[in-house]
Amino acid sequence: MGDERTDIRGGGTGSVDASPRLSEADAEALEAFFDAGCDVERVPASIRPRVVRVAGLLGLLEAGPAGGAARRVEGVLRRLGEAGASELSLDDAEALDAWVLAGFDASRVPAALRERATAHEALASLVREAPTRRVSAFERAALVERTMGRIAEARESGADVMRGRTARNRMADVLSVAAVMLIGASVLWPVMTGVREGAREAACASNLRAVARAMGAYTGDHDQVLPMVTAGFGSGTWWNVGRDPERSNSANLYAVARQRYASLAELACPGNPSAITAPRSPEARDWGNLDELSYSYRVMARPERELWGQPSALVVVADRSPVVVRAVRGQVVYPLESSPNHRGRGQHGLMADGTAEWLESPALASGDNIWLPKPIEVMLDVASRRRGIEPISGTEAPAGRQDSFVGP
Amino acid sequence: VTPEKARSLDPRTDEKLVEAYRRGEAEAFRTLVERYHDDLLRFLTRLSGDRQVAEDAFQDAFLQVHLSLGSFDTGRRFRPWLFTIAANKARDLLRKRGRRQTLELSAPMGSSGGDGSEGGGAFIDLLEVEVAPPDAGLLEEERDAMVQRALDRLSDPLREILLLAYFQRLSYAQVAEELGIPLGTVKSRLHAAVASFAKRWAEVTEEHRRRRAPRSVGGREESSS
Numbered sequence: 001m002g003d004e005r006t007d008i009r010g011g012g013t014g015s016v017d018a019s020p021r022l023s024e025a026d027a028e029a030l031e032a033f034f035d036a037g038c039d040v041e042r043v044p045a046s047i048r049p050r051v052v053r054v055a056g057l058l059g060l061l062e063a064g065p066a067g068g069a070a071r072r073v074e075g076v077l078r079r080l081g082e083a084g085a086s087e088l089s090l091d092d093a094e095a096l097d098a099w100v101l102a103g104f105d106a107s108r109v110p111a112a113l114r115e116r117a118t119a120h121e122a123l124a125s126l127v128r129e130a131p132t133r134r135v136s137a138f139e140r141a142a143l144v145e146r147t148m149g150r151i152a153e154a155r156e157s158g159a160d161v162m163r164g165r166t167a168r169n170r171m172a173d174v175l176s177v178a179a180v181m182l183i184g185a186s187v188l189w190p191v192m193t194g195v196r197e198g199a200r201e202a203a204c205a206s207n208l209r210a211v212a213r214a215m216g217a218y219t220g221d222h223d224q225v226l227p228m229v230t231a232g233f234g235s236g237t238w239w240n241v242g243r244d245p246e247r248s249n250s251a252n253l254y255a256v257a258r259q260r261y262a263s264l265a266e267l268a269c270p271g272n273p274s275a276i277t278a279p280r281s282p283e284a285r286d287w288g289n290l291d292e293l294s295y296s297y298r299v300m301a302r303p304e305r306e307l308w309g310q311p312s313a314l315v316v317v318a319d320r321s322p323v324v325v326r327a328v329r330g331q332v333v334y335p336l337e338s339s340p341n342h343r344g345r346g347q348h349g350l351m352a353d354g355t356a357e358w359l360e361s362p363a364l365a366s367g368d369n370i371w372l373p374k375p376i377e378v379m380l381d382v383a384s385r386r387r388g389i390e391p392i393s394g395t396e397a398p399a400g401r402q403d404s405f406v407g408p
Numbered sequence: 409v410t411p412e413k414a415r416s417l418d419p420r421t422d423e424k425l426v427e428a429y430r431r432g433e434a435e436a437f438r439t440l441v442e443r444y445h446d447d448l449l450r451f452l453t454r455l456s457g458d459r460q461v462a463e464d465a466f467q468d469a470f471l472q473v474h475l476s477l478g479s480f481d482t483g484r485r486f487r488p489w490l491f492t493i494a495a496n497k498a499r500d501l502l503r504k505r506g507r508r509q510t511l512e513l514s515a516p517m518g519s520s521g522g523d524g525s526e527g528g529g530a531f532i533d534l535l536e537v538e539v540a541p542p543d544a545g546l547l548e549e550e551r552d553a554m555v556q557r558a559l560d561r562l563s564d565p566l567r568e569i570l571l572l573a574y575f576q577r578l579s580y581a582q583v584a585e586e587l588g589i590p591l592g593t594v595k596s597r598l599h600a601a602v603a604s605f606a607k608r609w610a611e612v613t614e615e616h617r618r619r620r621a622p623r624s625v626g627g628r629e630e631s632s633s
Binding site: 088092093096097100101103104120123124126127128140143144146147148150151154276277278279280 | 441442450459463555559570571574577579595598599600602
């Protein structure tokens with residue numbers, strides 16, 4: 001086997017039918033050409049002259065109208081068979097066919113080929129069974145939820161599989177809807193949506209418990225200082241999420257994931273359909289934009305020491321702030337609006353004492369509004385009847401250590 | 409028993425679930441999404457080499473499935489249909505992101521490694537390919553990354569056919585039907601894909617061994633002294 005080799009530089013195309021073997025250099029050139037997506041320019045300069053010849057030969061072999069690169073590869077592979085492009089030995093090729101024929105079960109392959117079929121099986125299991133990074137139950141649930149969320153959106157927008165259903169079915173839909181209305185939509189609808197929302201809230205609460213553990217570990221490793229990687233915002237903006245990590249408060253929270261105290265999946269609320277659970281790139285220092293961000297984090301003018309772990313109802317992390325989302329877009333804000341993560345029903349807050357709580361309103365029992373710094377809250381109180389007030393410009397800082405204020 | 413657990417125990421075939429969903433049983437679709445989460449995500453991660461692309465393609469694929477279910481013939485198998493849709497979605501996403509295949513052509517081509525395994529020509533002999541990790545201390549993540557590196561060195565068409573075959577376990581005829589390409593092409597392309605992957609894997613393990621070698625020599629000296 002392999003005793004009759006053809007060097008493309010010397011051989012003619014007529015020898016293809018005689019099942020020649022390509023010379024090693026030509027076979028390498030051919031493979032490099034395929035690997036380069038059949039683009040000669042992307043092949044290393046040292047072997048380019050040979051690749052150009054190989055490419056020329058491929059052009060000759062290609063019958064019919066000139067096709068794209070992929071078609072050309074197919075055509076050539078078909079013609080060359082195992083002669084050039086494939087480097088499987090004949091025995092391995094035969095074993096591969098037998099293994100596929102046996103339903104990918106090496107034990108059902110004829111004995112003579114079984115050893116090689118087992119080698120194929122091992123190679124395949126290397127690809128199939130090696131875990132592509134461990135997926136936690138929460139990451140799993142989050143992806144399923146996001147997928148189902150998109151299906152629900154498609155349904156709501158009318159782009160629905162049910163378009164293909166018969167008129168009779170559609171009439172049944174109408175009747176069931178009418179029945180629901182008669183029975184009392186106010187009873188059934190919350191029950192149906194509540195089940196799903198309940199699961200999201202539970203996953204979100206669990207996320208914050210993981211963040212609490214991460215904060216404990218982080219402050220333990222950093223002299224009791226809460227995560228802060230920005231230099232401090234001074235009087236500058238802190239809501240440039242994804243555009244300027246030095247001017248983005250979320251970059252401080254992102255550091256928790258970047259330094260592997262928590263995963264991005266644990267910083268992704270299932271109630272946020274745009275949340276990401278893996279870094280956009282290994283170099284990323286922040287979420288890509290405000291939509292991807294699920295949680296708001298304490299805005300800090302400077303590193304704050306010994307806040308974490310204190311018996312305090314100070315909110316350090318919460319479901320994302322609707323005030324920031326609206327203010328960034330130049331919309332009117334509603335200080336008592338709850339986070340969009342949970343359809344405005346409320347939000348989870350992670351307190352400085354490490355407990356995660358469900359807050360029905362952003363205003364705490366103390367009257368402190370977690371979306372706003374104290375001075376603005378006071379101003380709002382005073383000027384609550386005035387119109388056109390701009391309560392937040394993305395440059396504020398908490399009034400002190402007792403002022404809960406998170407963003408973005 | 410949690411609802412998720414109950415769904416994972418649902419004895420119905422994929423095709424039956426599709427029928428149930430068409431009849432209006434919304435939870436049947438969720439069962440399908442959960443049933444395929446691990447396998448499809450692994451397939452897409454392998455195909456794209458990017459977890460985020462894989463997750464996006466996963467969602468796009470199921471959205472497409474939802475939109476196209478009306479035309480799905482339940483006499484056909486659901487799994488290959490889903491995987492083919494998913495592969496298309498991953499390809500679209502990669503194209504949109506302008507991903508150019510990361511080629512590591514400067515990597516050693518095997519025959520220059522001097523181990524003699526490929527010295528006789530361009531043929532790969534699978535029995536000489538070390539599938540087991542090159543050293544016992546290899547971490548799962550490390551091995552995982554090595555597999556991905558080997559896959560990333562394949563051209564897109566070869567990687568796709570390899571993964572479709574490995575993950576779907578379809579006969580040549582079925583792959584030909586799903587991809588709409590001639591049977592002979594499927595066969596020769598899969599042969600080429602397996603050979604290329606085996607070769608790339610051998611390269612990657614060899615590189616790994618070379619990187620590790622100085623450290624293990626030092627360790628041996630230490631223990632012998």
